[in-house]
Amino acid sequence: MKYATSPTPSSSSFNYPRSTSPLPAPANYQPTTASAAVKRYKYLRRLFQFNQMDFEFAAWQMVYLFVSPQKVFRNFNYRNHTRSQFARDDPAFLVLLSIWLFLSSVCFALGMGLGWGQLVLFIIFVVFVDFIGAGLLVSTIFWYLSNRYLRRDASSPDVEWGYAFDVHINAFFPPLSLLHCLQIVLFNSLLSQPGILSCFVSNTFWLASIIYYLYITFLGYSNYGKLVGNDLPMLTNARAFLLPLPALTLAYIASLLMGFNLSHMLKDFYLYRVL
Template sequence: MMKYSTSPTPTNYPRSTSPLPAPANYQPTTASAAVKRYKYLRRLFQFNQMDFEFAAWQMVYLFVSPQKVFRNFNYRKHTKSQFARDDPAFLVLLSVWLFLSSVCFALAMGLTLGQTALFVLYVVFVDFIGSGLIMSTVLWYVSNKYLRVDIESPDVEWGYAFDVHINAMFPPLSLLHCFQILLFNKLLVHGGFLSCLVSNTFWLASFIYYIYITFLGYSNLPMMKNARVFLFPLPILCLFYLGTLMASWNLSHMLMDFYHYRVL
């Protein structure tokens, strides 16, 4: 029988008018980063110990109300002395989702069996895991170096930085690797302004999701200041979006060409 963790369900959250509850009375961290990492990696192979139901709930709410997901991180800090997840169920589900969506993406591009296998390996291990490790490390370093309230405040956990990244990646992956495929052969594969508009709007929504969820993740931490800097790219992003439309630069076509070039 599957064992579920004690993570709160959606009905357990306190009512609040603010986007995220004010953190207070956190338990001090007792385990080292190495111990936390060991426990997390060990649980990657203990599927009966993972709370897949709650991980699926988090995925849904990352689309409709990402603030609620980060309230659970505050709850975990109160009860387990860490912000980062100790249950790899979300990572496992996201990896499965990425694998399936990548296969669908490869079929839509008309790749052969060998090219599909190579494409999936690239997407999972380079685009997702590799870039995720780099981005998490960069944001972890920047937040600890420049955005902490003071040097005496606790460090941002690298595991939490990674959690924020994979949270922020789920909506873009779903939009670009799954929902966009439904329109690929009917609309996006053809040229014209409508194809460019729909394609680039998918990309704009994906980047907005990533930036906003990243902002929520770091603004949730009590040791952080000026987390609004994560929102600064939004005006530039909107201007870039308008520029791609005026130039008829279809970003999805560019992605398809890049993927074809990489597996050929």
């Protein structure tokens, strides 16, 4: 039985039938010994070759990060059979995410009543600090921790840094959509107002966003190297990424009891940057 939940991807993505044994390599499969630097160069070079990007498949991944993120990470393992790498070799997802981030930031800035000069400064901070800078830092930390503490044994392959970055941007997309898009619809009419209802709705948005991020990160590392069938993943104890959930729930309850509105905090933080 073939999975019928995604559009037909380009040659960089394949759907395979379910099996109880490792997948056979395609007839045209050639193992690659390319270094991380070579893979990174090819990836960055494709950022300027839009005609070679599979935007349809990247859009499918964005949808399924909300409805069934497990299927997105299953494709990463299929890619390893055809490309000998788990990380994306097609920057289409990153391009779409960047466009989505830009548009949502513009809407958020206009919702806060920023002028045009402040809007430009706001977008620079969001894109280059919150997204690129924080993304590189978080990806590097998780990459180091997973290789240092989560590998099943010393002979297991290292986690690719590119894969760690892919996990981060996958996990970043749902919180971005919740906090920069859905939240902005209610921002001026409800979330920026005082009162317990505003605090409850605002902080619930934040709780859902952080849970989404932690859960998708957990899926990414728990499925790393896991082939179709009963093979074990290359990493173990990936549940460590879910350990903050109890503390997160307690912090959520405490914020409601104290009337601490996280949307007000976010707005004050953004305004402090640009004013």
